[in-house]
Amino acid sequence: MDAASIRKLNAALILDVLRGKGLVSRAELARLTGLTKPTISMQVAGMIERGVVVEDGAGAPDARGGKPPVLLRFNQDWGCLAAAEINSASVRVWLADLNGRTFDDEASPVTPELGAGHILDVLLASLRQVLKRSGQGQKLCSIAIAAPGRVDPATGTVLEAGNVFHWRNVDVKKRVEDNFGVPVAVDNDVNFAALGEMHSGLAAGVENFILIRHGTGIGAGLVIGGRLYQGSHFAAGEIGHLILDRMTMAPEVLTRGLLETAVGSDRVREKVLAAWSGQAGVPTPEPGADLAAELAALLRHGDESASLVLDEVASQMSIAVADMAAMLDPELIVLAGDLFALIAGRIRELVGRVIPWPMRIELSALGADAALMGAMGSARGLARDLIYESSRETARLPALR
Amino acid sequence: MDAASIRKLNAALILDVLRGKGLVSRAELARLTGLTKPTISMQVAGMIERGVVVEDGAGAPDARGGKPPVLLRFNQDWGCLAAAEINSASVRVWLADLNGRTFDDEASPVTPELGAGHILDVLLASLRQVLKRSGQGQKLCSIAIAAPGRVDPATGTVLEAGNVFHWRNVDVKKRVEDNFGVPVAVDNDVNFAALGEMHSGLAAGVENFILIRHGTGIGAGLVIGGRLYQGSHFAAGEIGHLILDRMTMAPEVLTRGLLETAVGSDRVREKVLAAWSGQAGVPTPEPGADLAAELAALLRHGDESASLVLDEVASQMSIAVADMAAMLDPELIVLAGDLFALIAGRIRELVGRVIPWPMRIELSALGADAALMGAMGSARGLARDLIYESSRETARLPALR
DNA sequence: TTGGTACGTTAGGTTTCCTAACTTACTAAA
DNA sequence: TTTAGTAAGTTAGGAAACCTAACGTACCAA
Numbered sequence: 074m075d076a077a078s079i080r081k082l083n084a085a086l087i088l089d090v091l092r093g094k095g096l097v098s099r100a101e102l103a104r105l106t107g108l109t110k111p112t113i114s115m116q117v118a119g120m121i122e123r124g125v126v127v128e129d130g131a132g133a134p135d136a137r138g139g140k141p142p143v144l145l146r147f148n149q150d151w152g153c154l155a156a157a158e159i160n161s162a163s164v165r166v167w168l169a170d171l172n173g174r175t176f177d178d179e180a181s182p183v184t185p186e187l188g189a190g191h192i193l194d195v196l197l198a199s200l201r202q203v204l205k206r207s208g209q210g211q212k213l214c215s216i217a218i219a220a221p222g223r224v225d226p227a228t229g230t231v232l233e234a235g236n237v238f239h240w241r242n243v244d245v246k247k248r249v250e251d252n253f254g255v256p257v258a259v260d261n262d263v264n265f266a267a268l269g270e271m272h273s274g275l276a277a278g279v280e281n282f283i284l285i286r287h288g289t290g291i292g293a294g295l296v297i298g299g300r301l302y303q304g305s306h307f308a309a310g311e312i313g314h315l316i317l318d319r320m321t322m323a324p325e326v327l328t329r330g331l332l333e334t335a336v337g338s339d340r341v342r343e344k345v346l347a348a349w350s351g352q353a354g355v356p357t358p359e360p361g362a363d364l365a366a367e368l369a370a371l372l373r374h375g376d377e378s379a380s381l382v383l384d385e386v387a388s389q390m391s392i393a394v395a396d397m398a399a400m401l402d403p404e405l406i407v408l409a410g411d412l413f414a415l416i417a418g419r420i421r422e423l424v425g426r427v428i429p430w431p432m433r434i435e436l437s438a439l440g441a442d443a444a445l446m447g448a449m450g451s452a453r454g455l456a457r458d459l460i461y462e463s464s465r466e467t468a469r470l471p472a473l474r
Numbered sequence: 475m476d477a478a479s480i481r482k483l484n485a486a487l488i489l490d491v492l493r494g495k496g497l498v499s500r501a502e503l504a505r506l507t508g509l510t511k512p513t514i515s516m517q518v519a520g521m522i523e524r525g526v527v528v529e530d531g532a533g534a535p536d537a538r539g540g541k542p543p544v545l546l547r548f549n550q551d552w553g554c555l556a557a558a559e560i561n562s563a564s565v566r567v568w569l570a571d572l573n574g575r576t577f578d579d580e581a582s583p584v585t586p587e588l589g590a591g592h593i594l595d596v597l598l599a600s601l602r603q604v605l606k607r608s609g610q611g612q613k614l615c616s617i618a619i620a621a622p623g624r625v626d627p628a629t630g631t632v633l634e635a636g637n638v639f640h641w642r643n644v645d646v647k648k649r650v651e652d653n654f655g656v657p658v659a660v661d662n663d664v665n666f667a668a669l670g671e672m673h674s675g676l677a678a679g680v681e682n683f684i685l686i687r688h689g690t691g692i693g694a695g696l697v698i699g700g701r702l703y704q705g706s707h708f709a710a711g712e713i714g715h716l717i718l719d720r721m722t723m724a725p726e727v728l729t730r731g732l733l734e735t736a737v738g739s740d741r742v743r744e745k746v747l748a749a750w751s752g753q754a755g756v757p758t759p760e761p762g763a764d765l766a767a768e769l770a771a772l773l774r775h776g777d778e779s780a781s782l783v784l785d786e787v788a789s790q791m792s793i794a795v796a797d798m799a800a801m802l803d804p805e806l807i808v809l810a811g812d813l814f815a816l817i818a819g820r821i822r823e824l825v826g827r828v829i830p831w832p833m834r835i836e837l838s839a840l841g842a843d844a845a846l847m848g849a850m851g852s853a854r855g856l857a858r859d860l861i862y863e864s865s866r867e868t869a870r871l872p873a874l875r
Numbered sequence: 876t877t878g879g880t881a882c883g884t885t886a887g888g889t890t891t892c893c894t895a896a897c898t899t900a901c902t903a904a905a
Numbered sequence: 906t907t908t909a910g911t912a913a914g915t916t917a918g919g920a921a922a923c924c925t926a927a928c929g930t931a932c933c934a935a
Contacts, residue, residue: 075891076889079477079890083475098914099914109892110915135902138909138910139910302699305682396797400802475891475892476891476893477923501881515884535882536880536932539879539932540882
């Protein structure tokens with residue numbers, strides 16, 4: 074720890090305040106950071122020279138008189154950020170300014186059968202295209218990628234990607250870094266979705282929460298103490314393995330009694346088809362259609378089979394939610410996945426019975442964009458070091474007259 | 475962030491190395507910390523003046539020649555630490571040096587019926603006694619207290635202490651701080667037990683692990699990212715509420731299907747008594763005796779009832795352990811409680827069936843001292859600030875000749 | 876006895892921050 | 906229109922911590 078570190082820490086402090094507040098004067102920065110006015114002036118001079126900060130007009134002078142403040146603003150166009158998501162239907166890419174505001178995007182259809190190499194090719198081409206189109210290629214600061222499966226964020230490798238993709242040890246980070254030469258973050262899509270809720274969703278400012286996603290698979294993203302928790306084998310939140318058939322550990326539980334097998338969307342569809350009454354005037358459920366919309370339609374027509382299936386699903390999901398709540402005592406549980414809209418009320422009621430303290434259980438508001446928003450937040454974090462690196466040569470500029 | 479902060483940070487860095495390594499010379503400190511020799515000399519001079527560090531003999535000179543190093547040592551007797559535990563049978567107090575080595579202790583029998591006020595009186599008296607006996611009262615740096623129930627460590631208040639103590643909102647921290655005028659940490663005994671395993675047990679150096687304690691109640695302490703995680707309502711790890719009777723959320727589950735009700739030691743005793751074969755030559759199980767020892771004796775005599783009961787308990791505990799493993803993906807799970815010695819093997823086997831990655835499941839080695847050891851570690855952490863506060867006046871001492 | 880090596884100290888310079896005083900630009904009231 | 910008051914931002918000087926480079930000290934080995 075030496076003088077240079079002090080300067081960097083103070084630069085980060087100043088920039089954090091500046092990014093958080095929007096327009097701030099030097100004097101107010103001094104008040105907010107606890108640093109003195111000369112220090113702020115010197116630091117800000119360096120930032121302005123590098124272009125990270127710009128002067129942006131005059132503020133209203135104090136009512137009692139006094140020189141009006143010169144307002145400063147973080148220059149969100151100093152660089153740009155990229156986020157990408159690989160899912161079973163497409164590769165999506167977003168480009169955003171340093172405040173995370175998306176200004177361009179691109180989606181390329183893919184299928185898992187294309188294989189890891191080809192899908193990554195699509196991703197790289199897609200990235201290149203948006204960067205070229207926007208003319209911001211030179212300013213790119215960082216990239217974050219939401220990938221399927223179990224990911225080691227330290228190495229940026231997809232260790233294994235479940236039933237759909239059949240990836241093993243795919244080094245996404247290296248591939249992308251080699252092509253763009255900027256820092257790259259890779260993580261699981263559910264984890265990024267949780268970060269998305271934290272950055273710009275329901276969980277803003279929440280220290281401890283869980284995002285549970287329901288789909289073909291079932292997974293959870295855990296945020297503990299304001300940070301993503303991935304687990305020792307990057308498998309934290311793999312609640313598909315939760316055991317439903319309690320009071321016993323019989324071998325058949327391994328195939329029958331696990332949460333994912335019981336209430337994954339494929340199984341729910343089967344159950345609906347099996348139980349469907351065939352009532353006149355009720356639409357026939359079809360494989361391939363939107364499961365949640367279909368169930369909602371059945372419910373509207375007063376179809377009993379749908380309501381019975383949903384009751385069962387709600388009951389089993391409630392067990393998982395209640396157990397997570399009991400173990401982790403989060404402040405909030407966010408439910409992501411269309412089906413949850415139909416059963417959130419029932420889950421709240423059932424969980425409320427077993428958990429003796431108040432707990433918010435909410436439906437995600439970000440929908441399909443959650444992972445990309447979280448990835449963008451992560452890209453923003455990665456870019457911090459580049460932005461905050463304060464150049465030493467700029468110290469103590471002569472006054473401008 | 476200013477010059478004074480730099481000095482403090484570097485002082486902490488140096489002292490951490492010194493405490494970790496034992497005997498170190500100034501030159502080696504420079505190498506280990508990355509600071510320069512003059513900086514180390516200056517910092518160390520201040521520490522020696524304050525008595526926090528002492529010179530302790532000469533080291534062996536380098537084989538190639540050269541002046542032999544003067545070895546430095548952290549002065550573990552610069553102050554002392556206290557830890558206390560309140561349990562249903564006694565109030566225990568330990569006194570230790572700054573390295574956490576206990577040099578005096580005291581146990582006072584109490585019963586929960588005495589009430590919070592009286593039990594705290596006993597604790598205070600006990601603390602005063604050991605401090606007086608050792609003559610170290612003036613040097614006391616901090617106190618940590620393992621209390622029963624749900625504790626808010628920020629305020630040091632026992633919010634509620636379960637079935638045994640019937641405490642509500644007992645401000646332990648204030649009471650003790652007012653009496654001794656040193657920083658006081660209060661936390662739940664299971665949490666401190668987990669810290670104990672981390673400081674000086676099986677979990678040394680483990681980032682993510684869970685300690686599960688079985689007794690009348692069942693609770694877990696969660697260490698995530700090397701830090702205790704208490705939850706948003708200080709209820710993390712309250713796995714007594716886990717739901718055993720799956721596939722349903724029927725109302726009767728609330729009394730019948732919760733983990734604590736099913737496998738708490740009281741219930742296990744009932745089960746043993748109910749199932750006992752009354753076989754000749756087998757000792758009769760008696761209420762009040764040591765449950766684990768009794769079960770072990772029954773097993774030795776080949777009693778079938780005991781083995782059936784244990785199988786059931788193991789099966790149900792396994793569900794809880796497997797679920798925690800699936801959700802939190804810890805590196806290690808530590809089992810604390812006598813009963814676990816009889817069923818750990820079975821738990822390992824059952825959990826191994828559902829969790830597809832390797833996971834260590836071990837019996838706690840610290841036994842009844844775990845919570846006190848963890849509390850002592852916490853007291854040591856609290857004392858850091860006092861120890862590391864580097865005095866400004868000592869800068870740049872003239873050379874001694 | 877001499878050269879080599881490593882420990883720890885001294886001297887001098889750099890960087891950053893702080894305090895105090897100053898200039899600048901505006902309001903409000905005489 | 907002038908004058909006093911207030912707040913923003915700059916300048917000047919100094920303090921505190923660090924660093925580099927060189928030096929004195931104590932030991933080994935030939």
